[in-house]
Amino acid sequence: MIQGPRLLELWTRHKEAFEAPVRSFELPRFGKRFEDRTYQMGVLNLSPDSTYRESVCHTVEAALYRARRMTLEGAAMVDIGAESTTDSADLVSIEQQIDRMRPVVGPLAEEGIICSVETYHPVVAVAMLEAGAGVINLTGRVDDRSMYEAIARHEAGLVLCYTPGETARSSDDLPPAGAVFDEQIAYFRDRLRRVEECGVARIWLDPGFGFALNLSDGSDRIRYQTESILQSFRLRVLGWPVAVQMTGSVWLFRDEVRVSPVHAATLAGLSRANLLRCHEVPKVQPVLRLMEMEPADV
Numbered sequence: 001m002i003q004g005p006r007l008l009e010l011w012t013r014h015k016e017a018f019e020a021p022v023r024s025f026e027l028p029r030f031g032k033r034f035e036d037r038t039y040q041m042g043v044l045n046l047s048p049d050s051t052y053r054e055s056v057c058h059t060v061e062a063a064l065y066r067a068r069r070m071t072l073e074g075a076a077m078v079d080i081g082a083e084s085t086t087d088s089a090d091l092v093s094i095e096q097q098i099d100r101m102r103p104v105v106g107p108l109a110e111e112g113i114i115c116s117v118e119t120y121h122p123v124v125a126v127a128m129l130e131a132g133a134g135v136i137n138l139t140g141r142v143d144d145r146s147m148y149e150a151i152a153r154h155e156a157g158l159v160l161c162y163t164p165g166e167t168a169r170s171s172d173d174l175p176p177a178g179a180v181f182d183e184q185i186a187y188f189r190d191r192l193r194r195v196e197e198c199g200v201a202r203i204w205l206d207p208g209f210g211f212a213l214n215l216s217d218g219s220d221r222i223r224y225q226t227e228s229i230l231q232s233f234r235l236r237v238l239g240w241p242v243a244v245q246m247t248g249s250v251w252l253f254r255d256e257v258r259v260s261p262v263h264a265a266t267l268a269g270l271s272r273a274n275l276l277r278c279h280e281v282p283k284v285q286p287v288l289r290l291m292e293m294e295p296a297d298v
Contacts, residue, residue, distance in 0.1 A: 002226070007270070010230065018272065020236040025202045027134050028155050030114050034202075036241065038269050041077050041116060042070030042281045046100045047084040048091065054281045063104045071113050072287035079137055079277055080104060081118035098127045105131045116159065119225065120149035120166075129154045136275075137206075141166050141191075145198055152199030159243050159275070160191050174224070177180035181207075181234055187278065188238055191238050204243040204275050207233045222249040229264060232273045241274035246284065262287055 018288035024034040043055045044066050050056050057063035067078045082100040083092040092100075097119065105115045107233035109132025114295045117128040120140025125147050129136070136147075151158050162184045164174050173181045188205055195203065207228050225247045237244050246268070253260045258280055263283040268276055269291045280283050 001266070002230070007230070011233075013210075014231075014234055015110040017234045017237045020234050020239070022109045022239060022241045022274065023203075025157075027114060027157055027202065030134055030180075031114055032114060033272070034076070034241065036274065037275060037292065039275050040074055040281055040284060040288065041079045041113070041243070042067070042073075042075035043277060043279045044070070044078050044080045044104075045084070046080065046082045046104065050081075054143035060103045064107060067104070067108050067113060067115075068111075070072045070179060071250055071283045073282040073291035074288070075278075075281045076275075077114035077116050078108065079116040079118055079135075081137075082124075083119075094121050094123050097121065097124050101128055102131045105133050109133065126150045129156055135159060135202075135292045137161070139163060143194070145194075148195045148200050151200065155202070157202040157204070158195060158200050159204045159206050160188065162187055162193070180228075181231060184208075184235070185238070188235065192238065192240070205238060205240050206243040206245070206277075207232050207235065208245075218251045222247065222252050225249075226264075226267065228272055229267045229273070232268070236272065242272070243277060244268050244273045245277035246276055246278040246280070248279070259283060 022036050024033065024035045044063055046063060047055045048056060048058065057066055070078055070096055080101055082097040101117060104135065105117065105128055108115050113135040115127065115132065116135035116137045117133045117139040118139055119125055122137065122140065122144040125136045125138070129150050133156065136151055137159040140163060141163045156229055174180060184207055192203070227246070229244055232242050232244050246264040248257050248260045250257050261278050261280045261284050265278065265287045276284065
């Protein structure tokens, strides 16, 4: 159960991680600095296979409109993807991903809007950096040094996602709940060594629970995702800010599934997450503003 005594016990048991400082950094091309607080990453899907229909944009004009609107609503950056991670979605070629994203990323970057590009293809990542992307949301276990060197050269950010398999599309099972954070810590230590050697200096760590694709939408999946949010602060011991996905369970919320990110954002804020990947920016932003208010004198 998610109640005060349970949260207190969790935070006390992992007090060192909960209080661990994380790095602040700036994306120089955009004049945007990220401190140890919570920001939103608004989602924009260019894949017609994406299951969250409200974030799907079928034209360049619709994508530009959604990106600008989410920015006005409070998103610090816009996360753009051209291939869905759902198991029923078609694979999208590298060329088609670039063709889908370049006409959106370029104009937004010229307007000063930070674009994060979600991909596990180094070729796509480098092409989008050259088009103006400010962040690469890496959803795979990539060993290509040239991609990391390109991120460093462009002074861009990197979201390192944990995936049980090679990519977010892989069908590998998740580790047991009791072992997943130990595995994630080991995974991130290895990845951080690689990317820092290449000069990458702007990083978020994402536990990747949004990719629990081997679990169907039901009690097991939402419990796994919720527990991952509550324990995500444990990654702070690695010294970098933490990014998390805002969950959406049709099984639990039914017709009100579009308010489910508000529940997730509340838990993520309490767990000191730094970047929330969210489909419902205007619904979540008031939660973040409330959490930053000074407490009332009682």
